[in-house]
Amino acid sequence: MSLISLGSLDLALAAGLVLLLSALSWRHRLGVERRMLIAAARSTVQLVLLGLVLKVLFETTHPAPILLLALVMLSVAGWEVLARQQRRYRGLWGYGIGVLSMFLSSFSVTVLALTLMIRVEPWYQPQYLIPLLGMLLGNTMNGIAIALDGLTRQAHDARDRIEAQLMLGATWGEAIADIRRDALRSGLIPVVNAMATAGLVSLPGMMTGQILAGSPPMEAAKYQLLIMFLIAAGTGFGSVAALWIGSRRLFDERSRLRLDRLASGRR
Amino acid sequence: MSALRVQALDTAVLRSVDLQVEAGELVFLSGPSGAGKSLLLRAIADLDPSAGQIWCGDVGRSSIPAPVWRRRVGLLPSESGWWDEQVGGHFPARVHDRLGLSELLARLGFRAAVLDWEVRRLSTGERQRLALARLLVNRPEVLLLDEATANLDPDNRGRVEAVIADYRAEQAAAVLWVSHDREQRLRMKGRRLTIRDGRLEPEPGAGTGLGLHP
Secondary structure (H helix, E strand, C coil): CCCCCCCCCHHHHHHHHHHHHHHHHHHHCCCCCHHHHHHHHHHHHHHHHHHHHHHHCCCCCCCCHHHHHHHHHHHHHHHHHHHHCCCCCCCHHHHHHHHHHHHHHHHHHHHHHHHHHHCCCCCCCCCCCHHHHHHHHHHHHHHHHHHHHHHHHHHHCCCHHHHHHCCCCCCCCHHHHHHHHHHHHHHHHHHHHHHHCCCCCCCHHHHHHHCCCCCCCCHHHHHHHHHHHHHHHHHHHHHHHHHHHHHCCEECCCECCCHHHHHHCCC | CCCCEEEEEECCCCCCEEEEEEECCCCEEEECCCCHHHHHHHHHHCCCCCCEEEEEEEEHHHHHHHHHHHHHHEEEECCCCCCCCCCHHHHHHCCCCCCCHHHHHHHHCCHHHHHHCEECCCEEEEEEEHHHHHHHHCCCCEEEECCCCCCHHHHHHHHHHHHHHHHHHHHCCCEECCCCHHHHHHHCCCEEEEEEECEEECCCCCCCCCCCCC
């Protein structure tokens, strides 16, 4: 088997489907055409750029530009987490909580995988580092965004419930425990579901890609498993970290619920 | 037990509040809505940031962890929050019988089976009385009551007033009670303060002054 190269006509046909869908949405006033087209245009530009950047990067083994790209990916993921919060933390915290917890989970899990499991030499070889980090960041970003949003939104709505516990002498950790558990669960549901149905309902994207690119299915399956476990661990640890920092920030040193540290809701 | 002493307390609304409630004393607080009565109680319970000194007996607010402080200085808010589906989940499991919870519930007009009730089916008045019960099993030394009988019919109001009066007598608890009900303030014979222009003053016609400085 060998890689079948895609021509521009093939891509144009696929893009035509998206255009068709947008036209349908416009015709019937479904209201998604604008967002759909912008997102499609964004992904086109971003992926072509990434392809160009990677082409250059793969020819070097100098760590500086590779690290730079990794940091750019991280900071964009941080903005994305922030953008998905209905009630953001005021000040640097809004951005910092997401970035820090993604950094802790995605970066450490990626480095661990490269040094201990895939054993790339040197570990920052871009052909492995960038795709792996991208997969991890993309997934932890989703988990952390959902978990944080759940935490702040519920804390805001359940102010009476939280403060009732504080009034009776509960610590901040006890008073937020239910909500934190709930937020963690909703952050992890996508990953858990993906693991549970992998191979039965859906062929995961990475495995599909490898098979289309001509890899033996067994090799593709093994890589997919590795990635899936890494994603689960990364999303889990990242969400736990984000929820821990986030819930701590909702209370001050006297265990007072400080909803004034959240900006007012948007939309 | 312990007196409540408030010195130069600044809340979001009130400036430089001085107040003393002796152990076993009852002090009523009234004033127009928005005058800062509830915020004063929240500040004393350390639920909102505030500057100034507060003592419960000879223990300063900032010298002990906030959860310990709130166990000693118990606040009953005008609207209580409920975090468990069942009433019983709001009472610490170990106190259920030892501290006479069923007797307390009976005095407030409930049978012990109320612990198995679902919170969402309670009426406002039932919530208010049960919130008092879950506060009292904590044995606070100071009671801060915010409109403790606002949603109650006369029978239940009488029950709550009796329970609070007895708790105050038995535990020598200092009680600071925000109440809009003038007859209640007169009936229960406490010292009466009101908020005017951001200051605590004796309620007109109350007879007694601030107590410390007659």
